[in-house]
Every structure is written in C-alpha cells, then in structure tokens.
Amino acid sequence: MPELPEVEVVRRGLVSWVRGRTITSVDVLDPRSLRRHALGAEDFRGNLQGATVVDVVRRGKFLWMPLSETPGATGTPTVALMAHLGMSGQLLMQDADVPDEKHLKVRLRLSPVASMPEQLRFVDQRIFGGLFVTGMVPTDDGGPGGQAESPVAFIAEEASHIARDPLDPAFSFDLFYSRLRKRKTGLKRALLDQGLVSGIGNIYADESLWRAKLHYARPTDTLRRGDAERLITSAREVMLDALAAGGTSFDSLYVNVNGASGYFDRALNAYGREGRPCSRCAAVGINSVLRRELFMNRSSYTCPVCQPRPRNGRW
Incomplete structure (x- = not known):
C-alpha cells in the first residue's frame, strides 16, 4: 500500500495538472470504486460536473481535492473529492487519444489547457481503493488541513480523525x-x-x-x-x-x-x-x-x- 512519500509524490504531480481546472464530465466505468460514496454514481457525478479543483491536499496517506462551484471563487470550499488509493489505485493524467487502461474505473474530463492532458483517470486493479465526495470541516487545532499549495484551516471530514504527519509544518x-x-x-x-x-x-x-x-x-x-x-x-x-x-x-x-x-x-x-x-x-x-x-x-x-x-x- 502506498505510504506518505508515495502519496505526496502523487499530490505534487496532480496539483500542477488539475489546480484551477473545471471537471466537465464524469464517466463511472465500475461503480465498485464508488462504494465509499453512499449516495451512488449519479450523486457522485452531480457533485463533480461543473466543479473547479481548488487545490490538492494531503495529510498522512489521505489525499483530497477541494472543489468550488465557481472558477476563481474565493472562500473555503465546502466539499472535496477524496481519493483512497488502497493497494493498487492510481491517479493518472492522460490525453484523450491514449487507450483506456485495462482496469480503468473512473474518468474525469477537465477543461482544456494548452499542453496539458485532458483526463484524470482512476485505475485500480484490486479495487481496494476508490473515490468519493466528502465535506470540509475546520481543523481541531486551527492549523492548515495538510500539505497544499494554498493551505487553509479546513480538512476533508474523512481525514479529520488522523494526526499530523512528520512532514507537516504544523506537526507538534x-x-x-x-x-x-x-x-x-x-x-x-x-x-x-x-x-x-x-x-x-x-x-x-x-x-x-x-x-x-x-x-x-x-x-x-x-x-x-x-x-x-x-x-x-x-x-x-x-x-x-x-x-x-x-x-x-x-x-x-x-x-x-x-x-x-x-x-x-x-x-x-x-x-x-x-x-x-x-x-x-x-x-x-x-x-x-x-x-x-x-x-x-x-x-x-x-x-x-x-x-x-x-x-x-x-x-
């Protein structure tokens, strides 16, 4: 299972590709990868389509993307797309002409940006990971939620129970x-x-x-x-x-x-x-x-x- 450095490598790679881009469409190829999203695939799509990725944040092994309904909007996002990589989950940036991976589960199409891949793909062979939408809550110590490009004192609710990691600037x-x-x-x-x-x-x-x-x-x-x-x-x-x-x-x-x-x-x-x-x-x-x-x-x-x-x- 990926540990902190592996997830941070993914975070650093993702933020340069997805921050500020709008999710234009969502394809769910295998609903099993949404089992942590209790309201199902249609609600998952409804939360994501038209939303803009504000940042990519990590605490420990947890990774999430705060979402805004309006591109360039200020204020703290209230929801986030959370990714649990499990034992084999991958988040891959691919161009539209790249053939689908064998174990592709979810595809997000992003607003076009010159020289950037158009799709964020979640691939998972063993299906222990998944994607889901969760709320954002204030951190219990008033510090940033985790490693991010623009840290805010809010954290994805599903990660709020874990302690800070040794690389966190707010680690005590x-x-x-x-x-x-x-x-x-x-x-x-x-x-x-x-x-x-x-x-x-x-x-x-x-x-x-x-x-x-x-x-x-x-x-x-x-x-x-x-x-x-x-x-x-x-x-x-x-x-x-x-x-x-x-x-x-x-x-x-x-x-x-x-x-x-x-x-x-x-x-x-x-x-x-x-x-x-x-x-x-x-x-x-x-x-x-x-x-x-x-x-x-x-x-x-x-x-x-x-x-x-x-x-x-x-x-």
Missing part, C-alpha cells in the same frame, strides 16, 4: 511526545497508529527505527525525550529521501501521475534485507546480519547489534 513534537508517553505499547505499534502520527507505514517504520537505533518492541512509556526526537528526525529524513527518489516501489502497480515508478527501494537499509549485513555496523568493522521477525501479521527487520531488543520489550 511536544504533543506527539506527550501522547506517546501515555501509551502502553511497543514503539512500532505506536508509529503505525494514525491517530498518534500519520503517514508512517510498515516500510518507513522499520527504516526510521533503524536510523534512530531503536528496536520496534521498545515500550513507549520508557522512551526518553531525546530518543523520541531522534526517531521523528529519522522519520523525516527517511521520507524526504524517499520523496527525492519518487517513493518506494516494490510493485509495478504503484506509479505516479505520469506512470513512473519510485526507486527508493534501492536505498533501504533495513526493510526486506533479512540475512544481509547491517551497513552501519559493517562501516565500523562489526559483523552483524539483519533479521526478520513476525509482527502484527507482517514483518519487522532489525539489526541485533545496533538495535538491541529491550529486556522489557513485550511487543
């Missing part, structure tokens, strides 16, 4: 640390809790913990402030490196809006490297091999030397 380390210390759980479980900090999935959790020299089972209520600061700094660094590489792509299904895959998987230090030397230990002459352990029906990858398991680690 003090709030994060206070909430973290109150948890009675392991550190990786906490990182995957989108209500505590958003956007960190299994891959980037392992990479962040490796950089911070922390084990995934470290109890959160024992974490010192300096350790937590190092962890958040590591998470930011990992995500910024992934953004520079275009995200992590292990699956040909993940591509950005231009159809290009990410290449950060070539720079991973921990995730998926079971049985290989730890590069940090090797750099100082220590022979250590990365190991894989089962974790929440997934896997965790750690170095037994520079990420020793805590004696009181229970998770």
Whole structure:
C-alpha cells in the first residue's frame, strides 16, 4: 500500500495538472470504486460536473481535492473529492487519444489547457481503493488541513480523525511526545497508529527505527525525550529521501501521475534485507546480519547489534 512519500509524490504531480481546472464530465466505468460514496454514481457525478479543483491536499496517506462551484471563487470550499488509493489505485493524467487502461474505473474530463492532458483517470486493479465526495470541516487545532499549495484551516471530514504527519509544518513534537508517553505499547505499534502520527507505514517504520537505533518492541512509556526526537528526525529524513527518489516501489502497480515508478527501494537499509549485513555496523568493522521477525501479521527487520531488543520489550 502506498505510504506518505508515495502519496505526496502523487499530490505534487496532480496539483500542477488539475489546480484551477473545471471537471466537465464524469464517466463511472465500475461503480465498485464508488462504494465509499453512499449516495451512488449519479450523486457522485452531480457533485463533480461543473466543479473547479481548488487545490490538492494531503495529510498522512489521505489525499483530497477541494472543489468550488465557481472558477476563481474565493472562500473555503465546502466539499472535496477524496481519493483512497488502497493497494493498487492510481491517479493518472492522460490525453484523450491514449487507450483506456485495462482496469480503468473512473474518468474525469477537465477543461482544456494548452499542453496539458485532458483526463484524470482512476485505475485500480484490486479495487481496494476508490473515490468519493466528502465535506470540509475546520481543523481541531486551527492549523492548515495538510500539505497544499494554498493551505487553509479546513480538512476533508474523512481525514479529520488522523494526526499530523512528520512532514507537516504544523506537526507538534511536544504533543506527539506527550501522547506517546501515555501509551502502553511497543514503539512500532505506536508509529503505525494514525491517530498518534500519520503517514508512517510498515516500510518507513522499520527504516526510521533503524536510523534512530531503536528496536520496534521498545515500550513507549520508557522512551526518553531525546530518543523520541531522534526517531521523528529519522522519520523525516527517511521520507524526504524517499520523496527525492519518487517513493518506494516494490510493485509495478504503484506509479505516479505520469506512470513512473519510485526507486527508493534501492536505498533501504533495513526493510526486506533479512540475512544481509547491517551497513552501519559493517562501516565500523562489526559483523552483524539483519533479521526478520513476525509482527502484527507482517514483518519487522532489525539489526541485533545496533538495535538491541529491550529486556522489557513485550511487543
């Protein structure tokens, strides 16, 4: 499933193509991709046709496009088109003469702009993702809703329950640390809790913990402030490196809006490297091999030397 860097790559690509353009028509080729839009395909079309895309916004892994009924209108949009990419969802910008993709689910035609593709297509092979229209609500802390070109203190209602992510300028380390210390759980479980900090999935959790020299089972209520600061700094660094590489792509299904895959998987230090030397230990002459352990029906990858398991680690 795409994580924060992958979704941010899509956001940055989309905003340059769709911001300020009007949706002129909507084709729903597979209603299953609208299952989160409870009122069905006709209501979905009615909300979108004639609406103008004001911006493209992301918080954590959530992505939405605020809509205005009038091109160039001022004021805060009251509704947004939300995209849930799931495991295989893609938002692709295509010209009208490009043949339909095999798993095309929804097509939005946009007002013409010179040298820009005319269609925004939602493609989803496994149909775990989807599109839907949701309301916009004020943020609970008065800050911007998320990463955007023109941030406003409103957020798509379906994303209002999640915490800010480490790349969010309004992210509060003090709030994060206070909430973290109150948890009675392991550190990786906490990182995957989108209500505590958003956007960190299994891959980037392992990479962040490796950089911070922390084990995934470290109890959160024992974490010192300096350790937590190092962890958040590591998470930011990992995500910024992934953004520079275009995200992590292990699956040909993940591509950005231009159809290009990410290449950060070539720079991973921990995730998926079971049985290989730890590069940090090797750099100082220590022979250590990365190991894989089962974790929440997934896997965790750690170095037994520079990420020793805590004696009181229970998770």
